[in-house]
Amino acid sequence: MNVGQLDELIEKLPRRARPGRQKKPKFLAVDFFCGAGGTTRGLIDAGGYVIAGIDKDRASMETFVSNNGNEALDRGYAKFLEFDIFPATDKYPTGQQHEIKAKLDELIPPIRDKAPDIPLLFAICAPCQPFTTVARAKMTKEREAVRLMDRGLLTEAAKFVEAYRPEVVLSENVAGISDPKYGGIWTEFERRLQAIGYKTGTRVVCASKFGIPQSRRRSILIAVRSDRIADQNLQAINVPTEDEAVETVTVGEALSSFPKIDAGEIHDSIANHRAANLSDLNKQRLICSIPGGSNRDLKKTKFGDLTLKCHQNVSEKFEKNCFGDTYSRMHPDRVSPTITTKCYSITNGRFGHFDTDQVRAISMREAATLQSFPSEYIFYPDNKLQPVAKMIGNAVPPKLAEYFSKYSIGLLE
Numbered sequence: 001m002n003v004g005q006l007d008e009l010i011e012k013l014p015r016r017a018r019p020g021r022q023k024k025p026k027f028l029a030v031d032f033f034c035g036a037g038g039t040t041r042g043l044i045d046a047g048g049y050v051i052a053g054i055d056k057d058r059a060s061m062e063t064f065v066s067n068n069g070n071e072a073l074d075r076g077y078a079k080f081l082e083f084d085i086f087p088a089t090d091k092y093p094t095g096q097q098h099e100i101k102a103k104l105d106e107l108i109p110p111i112r113d114k115a116p117d118i119p120l121l122f123a124i125c126a127p128c129q130p131f132t133t134v135a136r137a138k139m140t141k142e143r144e145a146v147r148l149m150d151r152g153l154l155t156e157a158a159k160f161v162e163a164y165r166p167e168v169v170l171s172e173n174v175a176g177i178s179d180p181k182y183g184g185i186w187t188e189f190e191r192r193l194q195a196i197g198y199k200t201g202t203r204v205v206c207a208s209k210f211g212i213p214q215s216r217r218r219s220i221l222i223a224v225r226s227d228r229i230a231d232q233n234l235q236a237i238n239v240p241t242e243d244e245a246v247e248t249v250t251v252g253e254a255l256s257s258f259p260k261i262d263a264g265e266i267h268d269s270i271a272n273h274r275a276a277n278l279s280d281l282n283k284q285r286l287i288c289s290i291p292g293g294s295n296r297d298l299k300k301t302k303f304g305d306l307t308l309k310c311h312q313n314v315s316e317k318f319e320k321n322c323f324g325d326t327y328s329r330m331h332p333d334r335v336s337p338t339i340t341t342k343c344y345s346i347t348n349g350r351f352g353h354f355d356t357d358q359v360r361a362i363s364m365r366e367a368a369t370l371q372s373f374p375s376e377y378i379f380y381p382d383n384k385l386q387p388v389a390k391m392i393g394n395a396v397p398p399k400l401a402e403y404f405s406k407y408s409i410g411l412l413e
Helices: 003-012 038-045 058-067 097-114 141-150 153-164 185-195 251-255 280-287 295-299 309-318 364-370 386-394 398-409
Strands: 027-032 048-054 079-081 120-124 168-174 198-206 217-225
Touching: 003 058, 027 038, 027 097, 027 398, 038 048, 038 120, 038 398, 048 097, 058 079, 058 386, 079 097, 097 153, 120 153, 120 398, 153 185, 168 185, 168 398, 185 198, 185 217, 217 398, 251 364, 364 386
Parallel strands: 027 048, 027 120, 048 079, 120 168
Antiparallel strands: 168 217, 198 217
C-alpha cells in the first residue's frame, strides 16, 4: 500500500461521531515502532489519545490505521508515520530522523493546545529481533548487519525523549534484552533516561499474569519525569508483576467460542479466522497428538513412527528430546506458549489446536485473541497467513500496554 492508497483508505473509513462535548483523554501518546498497533490499541483502551504511530514497515499501515480510532478529543484515527528512526548519514542515507522530528513538531503542539495540562506518554517498544538468538548459520551477512544496527534503536528513540520531555516513557521488549551479550543496551537506555531527569524501574513480567492467555515473558521499563512524579521521595519505580484484579485466562476459555474450521480453510464471516493447510503426514502427526502432550508420542502411533529423522538425530546426540513442542497441541486448561511470527505452523512450536476434532494449527484470529486483540481488530491483508502472523507475533499484547500505561500515568502528581 502506497501513501496515496492510504489517503484513499482514510477517506473511506467511517466518520467517527463527534460527541457534543469533547471527551478529555487521560494522556496523549506517540507510539514509536508501532507495527500493527498492539501498543496503540492498549493506549487507547486505557483512555489515551494516540497522536501517531511511527514505523518504517509499510506493510502494517492499513492494519494500524483501520483499527485505531481515538475515543477522545476529535475522535480521529491515529496517524501512521512511515519513517526510519535512524539519522541520515553517508553510510545510511535512508535515515529519516529529521523528518520524524519535523512531523512531530507539526502534530504534537495542536493536540496539546486542545488538551492543556494532559500528560504526554512516549511508548518505545523497539523490535525484539536484535535481542533474540538466531543461529548465525541461518543469517546472511546483510541480515546480521541489520540486526546489529537495530540494537541502536533504543538509543535513537531516547533522543526524542530528550527533545520532547514527555511525562512518561513506557518500553517493552523480550525478557533477555538485559543480557550482557547484547552490550548492556537496556541498562544504558535506562541510565540515559535517568540522566535527563526521569525516575525509572524495570522488571521481567509474564503476560499471563495480566489476563492474557499466553506465556510471554517480557522486560518492562517505566520512566516518569522526576518533576512530575507524585512521590518525590521515590528512588526507583516499582514495576508490578501481576494485575491482581484479573484471573488467569486459559486457551480453552479464550478460543472455545470460535466455530470449527479445517486446515486450509478460511471462515466466511469471521475476519482472519483462517488456518494453514497441512500435508497428509502432518495431519497424521496432529491426529496422534494429545492436547498438552509432547511429540515423544509420535514414536509409536497407529500410523507407525512419525518422528522426524533429523529430530531423532539431534535428540540422540544430546541424549534428550530437543523438539518436544513441535507438532503438538495446546492444552485447553493452560495458557498458550508465546505467540510468534510462525504461529500458523505446527512445525514451529506448540501451535496445534487443543480440540482433537480439529486437525489444524490455530487460526490467525485465534492467535490474535491469545495476544489479547479484540475480535473486531482486523489484520490486513485479511486473506493472507504469513504477513498477518508476522504482525500478530511481533505485537505488544494490547492488554499489557493498557495495564502499564494506566499504571504509569497513575504515578504522576
